[in-house]
Amino acid sequence: MITSAVRTLATELTGDDLPAYVYDLPALRAHARAVRDALPPGLELYYAAKANPAPPVLRTLAPHVTGYEVASGGEVEHVRAAVPRAPLAFGGPGKTEGELRRALTLGVERFHVESEQELRLLAGAAKDAGLDAVDVLLRVNVPLASDELGGAALAMGGRPSPFGLDPEAVQRCLPLLSGAGSHGPLRLRGIHAHLASGLDAPAQLTVAAAIADWARKLSERHGLDDLTEVNVGGGMGVDYAHPDRRFDWAAYGKGMADLALRHPGRTLRIEPGRALTVYCGWYVTEVLDIKHSGGEAFAVLRGGTHHIRTPATKQHDQPFQVLPMDTTATWTRPWARPAVREEPVTLVGQLCTPKDVLARRVQVPELRAGDRVAFAMAGAYAWNISHHDFLMHPRPGFHYLDT
Numbered sequence: 001m002i003t004s005a006v007r008t009l010a011t012e013l014t015g016d017d018l019p020a021y022v023y024d025l026p027a028l029r030a031h032a033r034a035v036r037d038a039l040p041p042g043l044e045l046y047y048a049a050k051a052n053p054a055p056p057v058l059r060t061l062a063p064h065v066t067g068y069e070v071a072s073g074g075e076v077e078h079v080r081a082a083v084p085r086a087p088l089a090f091g092g093p094g095k096t097e098g099e100l101r102r103a104l105t106l107g108v109e110r111f112h113v114e115s116e117q118e119l120r121l122l123a124g125a126a127k128d129a130g131l132d133a134v135d136v137l138l139r140v141n142v143p144l145a146s147d148e149l150g151g152a153a154l155a156m157g158g159r160p161s162p163f164g165l166d167p168e169a170v171q172r173c174l175p176l177l178s179g180a181g182s183h184g185p186l187r188l189r190g191i192h193a194h195l196a197s198g199l200d201a202p203a204q205l206t207v208a209a210a211i212a213d214w215a216r217k218l219s220e221r222h223g224l225d226d227l228t229e230v231n232v233g234g235g236m237g238v239d240y241a242h243p244d245r246r247f248d249w250a251a252y253g254k255g256m257a258d259l260a261l262r263h264p265g266r267t268l269r270i271e272p273g274r275a276l277t278v279y280c281g282w283y284v285t286e287v288l289d290i291k292h293s294g295g296e297a298f299a300v301l302r303g304g305t306h307h308i309r310t311p312a313t314k315q316h317d318q319p320f321q322v323l324p325m326d327t328t329a330t331w332t333r334p335w336a337r338p339a340v341r342e343e344p345v346t347l348v349g350q351l352c353t354p355k356d357v358l359a360r361r362v363q364v365p366e367l368r369a370g371d372r373v374a375f376a377m378a379g380a381y382a383w384n385i386s387h388h389d390f391l392m393h394p395r396p397g398f399h400y401l402d403t
């Protein structure tokens, strides 16, 4: 359900102020606090900044997270500037030597190393910088039994993958890491894995247990006493078809507390993105036109998938709420206001491509030109994954509500 603060702004903005992204920061704060409270105290919560790196979002999360997972040199700079004291974990494939050097200069706290070459580049950069204890987690494609993941939307564990290291490659990395018999500048602090996204709490717990067990076996086999951290990744599921069905953080927290008991002396860490910020953002716009074609109703909206690419990439209907606007006093045109009633309607944007669809054949009681539409679940992987310049329409407004 739309929050009253968002609804008020969404109806007060003029048509020319739309489309607009409206973020409800108190709602984000309450959600982040509830997530944190559901987790065992010793579990570290990092936010994956790529889900939504807007500075007000990063700052609102700061009191509730341990740190931030960043995945490029750009994110390292950006998140360091927005929340200067927060620990950063630098992951992502294809880190350049320049990015690694800059991250060392900025004192990035953890490096998630994705390949042997990257480990060698980082070791060289650390040596040049005169550093002797750079903390590394190796990102590993921990093998999972095929039935362990069930219906994962994006299964990555144990399959050919451009991300991370296969278990055999981990063996070859160990001689390059201190705490594993050598005395280089890099210290193996832990194992990182991000195997799937869109998982519910029971599936996430199964994956977390598999990663923690794998890390323990590695550490026991090689006597890796410094290997005290296990980052089990993000990917906590959200349900775009049912915005009110949220990831079961209470069950997850309980399961992670049990897992921590089975792994004494190890710090467990998670790094969700989407499930933290998706609910706090709304993409608000207005209906420009309503028409019928081939017997189906279409509502043409101001804006489109160049602002919110999520429904196009995920092939789903973006959930929305209609905010009816009374235009009896202001509809000055000498023709009737275009409208549909009690009919399925397809919501499209202003782009000249059939892919510019935000929701398909959704039943609405009524939708008229001039009504507002507020798309929910637009707080993650929405604006920042979209192709803003396509067709040169104006950019949306951005409103960070915080009262």
Ligand SMILES: *Cc1c(COP(=O)(O)O)cnc(C)c1O
Pocket: 048, 050, 051, 069, 091, 092, 194, 197, 198, 233, 234, 235, 236, 271, 272, 273, 274, 275
């Ligand atoms: C994208 C990503 C995340 C966050 O995933 P969500 O599905 O947004 O929770 C966490 N870790 C890594 C390595 C990622 O690439």
